[in-house]
Amino acid sequence: MAKAPARAIADPPIPNRERPGEPLPFEATKEQLLDFYKQMLLIRRFEEKAGQLYGLGLIGGFCHLYIGQEAVAVGLQSALDGDKDSVITGYRDHGHMLAYGIDPQVIMAELTGRAAGISKGKGGSMHMFSTEKRFYGGHGIVGAQVSLGAGLAFKHKYSGDGGVCMAYFGDGAANQGQVYEAFNMAELWKLPIIFVIENNQYAMGTSVNRASAEDQLYRRGESFRIPGIQVDGMDVLACRGAAETALEWVRAGKGPVILEMKTYRYRGHSMSDPAKYRSREEVQAVRDKSDPIEHVKQLLAAQGVKEEDLKTVEQAIRKTVNEAADFAESTPEPDPAELYTDVLVETY
Amino acid sequence: MPIEIKMPALSPTMEEGTLAKWLVKEGDSVKSGDIMAEIETDKATMEFEAVDEGTVARIVIAEGTDNVKVGTVIMTLAAEGEDASAAPAAPATKDDSPSPDAKADERKPADTVEDSAHPAQEKVDTGVRQMFEAAGHTAEITDPQVPEGTEMVKTTVREALRDAMAEEMRADDRVFVMGEEVAQYQGAYKVTQGLLDEFGDRRVIDTPITEYGFAGVGTGAAMGGLRPIVEFMTFNFAMQAIDHIINSAAKTNYMSGGQMRCPIVFRGPNGAASRVGAQHSQNYGPWYASVPGLIVIAPYDAADAKGLLKAAIRSGDPVVFLENELLYGRSFDVPKVDDWVLPIGKARIMKPGKDVTIVSYSIGVGLSLEAADKLADEGIDAEVIDLRTLRPLDTKAVLKSLAKTNRLVVVEEAWATCSIASEIAAVVMEEGFDDLDAPVLRVTNEDVPLPYAANLEKLALIDSARIVAAVKKVCYR
Structure with a gap:
C-alpha cells in the first residue's frame, strides 16, 4: 500500500475563537511623547526620592519602587477614559497613582505616614486609593486585586456605565489560585476587564522560570478562552498600542483580555531586598539597552526636541518631587483621635 | 407479610x-x-x-x-x-x-x-436533634418597633431571610445576590427561592464553585459602589474566602482613610449541622467577631433574621451574617409591617427574669429558653438574653441584666477557647465585677472536632441539661 504523501507543512492550528489583532505601536505626536516623558520621569524621580527618604527613616515598613517599569503604567493608563474606567493594582502602586495624575504631595505624605496623606496616614505605601480618580488601590495581599478587579468590572457591566477595569498584577501573583478563579468568572460573564501581568522577571527573589511551569504568562488565560498578548513593557508606545487593542476588544463586549508586559525592575523587590538573586551586570545591561525613559528621550531628540528643553522638564520635575518630599517631611502626623475613625462607616 | x-x-x-x-x-x-x-x-x-x-x-x-x-x-x-x-x-x-x-x-x-x-x-438521638427541637421555643417580640396590635405572621427563618433580600432588592437596584446554586437551583438550602424569577439573572447570579474568587468579585463590586449579598453554601466553605472578608472587605475603609467603602453582606449557614462531621460543623462567630471593621450578626428567630438582614443590606459596612441551618425550617412570628428593620448591635431580652442571666445567640437561644422553662419548675427565674449581634457586642444589655440578677451563664454552640462566651466573661470581669455573686460560667461545646457518630455528637454539643446544671451552680443550688 502506498504511503500517503507527507505534508510539506503542517496546517496551522485552528484557533478555538477569535483573537484581537496584533497591536501596533502608538503613533504619538511630539506633545504626547513629551507628556509620556514627563510622566515617566516624574515616577522615576519620585521613586528615587522615596528610596532616599526610606534610607533616612522617614518612610517605614515596606516600600516597593516602580523604577524601570514606568512605561507600563504610563502607556496603559494614557489610553483609559478617566471618566469611567477604573484601575486596581497590588502593593507596587506609587507609579500607577502618579500616572493617574494624583498629586505627588499626598502620595509622598502617605509614605511618611502623615495626616495629609491620601489615606490620612493610615494606609502607607501599599494601601493608597483615590475613588475620585477611580483608582481602587493599592492592595497588600498578592493576587487579591485580581478578584477585586473582576468585581469592579462586574460593577461596570451591572450598571452599564461603559467602563473597563484595568487590573495589574505581577508575575508572582500570576501563580495565585484566585487569579484563575477570577479569569474563569470574567470570561464566563464577559466582564470588561484587562488583566495586566507586569512581568518584571522576579517574584521577590524567584525568577519566573523557577516558579512558573508556563513562563509565557500571556498564555495563562488559554484554558479560560481569554486571549493574551505579550508586550514590550519597556516601550511606552508599545504599551499604549497594546492598551488600545485591548480596550477595543473589551469595549466591544468580547470579554477580558490579558496583557503580559515584559518589563524589569531595577531596584530590589522592596527597599529591604539586597537583590542577591541576580547580577549587577544583568541590571546594568537592561538600564543601558532598554531603559524606557532613555528610549523616549531618543525619540524626542529625533523629533527635534532640544536637549535644553528636556533639561528644563527635568528641573521642573525635580522641583515637584522635592516639594513633595519637603511637604511629606513637614506636614503633621495624624491626630491621635484618628486612631478610632474610619473603622466603620455607620454608628451602631 | x-x-x-x-x-x-x-x-x-x-x-x-x-x-x-x-x-x-x-x-x-x-x-x-x-x-x-x-x-x-x-x-x-x-x-x-x-x-x-x-x-x-x-x-x-x-x-x-x-x-x-x-x-x-x-x-x-x-x-x-x-x-x-x-x-x-x-x-x-x-x-x-x-x-x-x-x-x-x-x-x-x-x-x-x-x-x-x-x-x-x-x-436517632443526637445533640443536633436536641438543639433543633429546642428551637421550637419562641419569645414575644418586645422590640419597641412593633406597634400595639400588629398582626403576626408565622414565617420560617428561611422565608424571612428570602423576604428580607427580596424587599431590599425591590427597593435598591444596587443590591444583588451571588453564590453557588442561588439562582436556578433556588438555593442549596432554598433561602433564595423565587428570587431568580422575580429579579432575573442580572441580579441573582450563580457562581462557579470558587469561594475565594467570588468573595473577591463581590468585595470589588462593593468597592465599586454596588451592594452585594454573597451567599456561602456554608460558612465552612468561606474559609477559602476569609482573606477577602477580612483583608479586603473589613480593612480597606480604614486603610484608605475612609475613602473605600465596602457595603457587602456575606451570609450563609454557620454552626453545627446534623451528622455532617467536623469539616461541615463549626461556628465562626468568634472568628469574625474578633475583627475590627466587620459587623457580625447571628440571629435566632425569623423576625430577627428578617429585620437584621434588611439592616445588614442597608449598612455601609461589611457584614458577616451567620445563619443556622437547623433553624431554617423553624417558624416564628414575624410582625406584618411594611418595613421591618431592626437595629444592629442591640441585644434582646427573650425572657425576663430576676435570679440569673443566661446570655446566648443563634441556636443556643432555643436551648437557653428550654433550660429557663426547666429552671422555672425548680423555682429559678432566669433572664434569657439573645445577643443577636456579635460585633459590636451589646455589653450594656448584658451588664444591665447582670446588675439585676448578679449571676451570669453564657451559652454558646462553639468551642470555649477564644469564644464569645470568653469575651463576655472578660467584659463582665472588667466592667461588672462588683455585680457578680458567683463566677461567670460558660456552657460551650466540647473542645474536639465535631464527631459523626450520633452518640459522640450528642456528647460534644451543648444541651439544656448542661445549661440547667451551670445555672444551678452559679445560684449555689
Whole structure:
C-alpha cells in the first residue's frame, strides 16, 4: 500500500475563537511623547526620592519602587477614559497613582505616614486609593486585586456605565489560585476587564522560570478562552498600542483580555531586598539597552526636541518631587483621635 | 407479610413532608430503582425510589397529603408470591377518605402535628436533634418597633431571610445576590427561592464553585459602589474566602482613610449541622467577631433574621451574617409591617427574669429558653438574653441584666477557647465585677472536632441539661 504523501507543512492550528489583532505601536505626536516623558520621569524621580527618604527613616515598613517599569503604567493608563474606567493594582502602586495624575504631595505624605496623606496616614505605601480618580488601590495581599478587579468590572457591566477595569498584577501573583478563579468568572460573564501581568522577571527573589511551569504568562488565560498578548513593557508606545487593542476588544463586549508586559525592575523587590538573586551586570545591561525613559528621550531628540528643553522638564520635575518630599517631611502626623475613625462607616 | 414502606427522611433535619404525587398505583409491580412517588420537603421535591421488588398492595397516604411525619407508613408492598389483593384495599384519594392519620394531620397546623399512630422511624438521638427541637421555643417580640396590635405572621427563618433580600432588592437596584446554586437551583438550602424569577439573572447570579474568587468579585463590586449579598453554601466553605472578608472587605475603609467603602453582606449557614462531621460543623462567630471593621450578626428567630438582614443590606459596612441551618425550617412570628428593620448591635431580652442571666445567640437561644422553662419548675427565674449581634457586642444589655440578677451563664454552640462566651466573661470581669455573686460560667461545646457518630455528637454539643446544671451552680443550688 502506498504511503500517503507527507505534508510539506503542517496546517496551522485552528484557533478555538477569535483573537484581537496584533497591536501596533502608538503613533504619538511630539506633545504626547513629551507628556509620556514627563510622566515617566516624574515616577522615576519620585521613586528615587522615596528610596532616599526610606534610607533616612522617614518612610517605614515596606516600600516597593516602580523604577524601570514606568512605561507600563504610563502607556496603559494614557489610553483609559478617566471618566469611567477604573484601575486596581497590588502593593507596587506609587507609579500607577502618579500616572493617574494624583498629586505627588499626598502620595509622598502617605509614605511618611502623615495626616495629609491620601489615606490620612493610615494606609502607607501599599494601601493608597483615590475613588475620585477611580483608582481602587493599592492592595497588600498578592493576587487579591485580581478578584477585586473582576468585581469592579462586574460593577461596570451591572450598571452599564461603559467602563473597563484595568487590573495589574505581577508575575508572582500570576501563580495565585484566585487569579484563575477570577479569569474563569470574567470570561464566563464577559466582564470588561484587562488583566495586566507586569512581568518584571522576579517574584521577590524567584525568577519566573523557577516558579512558573508556563513562563509565557500571556498564555495563562488559554484554558479560560481569554486571549493574551505579550508586550514590550519597556516601550511606552508599545504599551499604549497594546492598551488600545485591548480596550477595543473589551469595549466591544468580547470579554477580558490579558496583557503580559515584559518589563524589569531595577531596584530590589522592596527597599529591604539586597537583590542577591541576580547580577549587577544583568541590571546594568537592561538600564543601558532598554531603559524606557532613555528610549523616549531618543525619540524626542529625533523629533527635534532640544536637549535644553528636556533639561528644563527635568528641573521642573525635580522641583515637584522635592516639594513633595519637603511637604511629606513637614506636614503633621495624624491626630491621635484618628486612631478610632474610619473603622466603620455607620454608628451602631 | 407485606413490606411497609415508610415516609423517608430526605435531609438531615427533615421531620415531615408532603406526599406530592404517587407514580404507582395499587396492583402495579415495582422493582428496585423504580420511582414510586414525589415527596416535597421544605426545601425541594424529591423522587422516592423503590428498593424492594413486589406489587403495590395498598397506598396508605393519599397524594397531596401534607405534614406526613418521617417514618409514617405510606404504602405496603406485597413481595413476590404474596397476594397483593389480600391486603385491605382502602380507597386512597385525597378528597375521598384518606387514611385516618393523614386526615388527622390535615386538620392540625404544621407546628403541632403529633406522631401518628404508626410508630415513627426510630429517631436517632443526637445533640443536633436536641438543639433543633429546642428551637421550637419562641419569645414575644418586645422590640419597641412593633406597634400595639400588629398582626403576626408565622414565617420560617428561611422565608424571612428570602423576604428580607427580596424587599431590599425591590427597593435598591444596587443590591444583588451571588453564590453557588442561588439562582436556578433556588438555593442549596432554598433561602433564595423565587428570587431568580422575580429579579432575573442580572441580579441573582450563580457562581462557579470558587469561594475565594467570588468573595473577591463581590468585595470589588462593593468597592465599586454596588451592594452585594454573597451567599456561602456554608460558612465552612468561606474559609477559602476569609482573606477577602477580612483583608479586603473589613480593612480597606480604614486603610484608605475612609475613602473605600465596602457595603457587602456575606451570609450563609454557620454552626453545627446534623451528622455532617467536623469539616461541615463549626461556628465562626468568634472568628469574625474578633475583627475590627466587620459587623457580625447571628440571629435566632425569623423576625430577627428578617429585620437584621434588611439592616445588614442597608449598612455601609461589611457584614458577616451567620445563619443556622437547623433553624431554617423553624417558624416564628414575624410582625406584618411594611418595613421591618431592626437595629444592629442591640441585644434582646427573650425572657425576663430576676435570679440569673443566661446570655446566648443563634441556636443556643432555643436551648437557653428550654433550660429557663426547666429552671422555672425548680423555682429559678432566669433572664434569657439573645445577643443577636456579635460585633459590636451589646455589653450594656448584658451588664444591665447582670446588675439585676448578679449571676451570669453564657451559652454558646462553639468551642470555649477564644469564644464569645470568653469575651463576655472578660467584659463582665472588667466592667461588672462588683455585680457578680458567683463566677461567670460558660456552657460551650466540647473542645474536639465535631464527631459523626450520633452518640459522640450528642456528647460534644451543648444541651439544656448542661445549661440547667451551670445555672444551678452559679445560684449555689
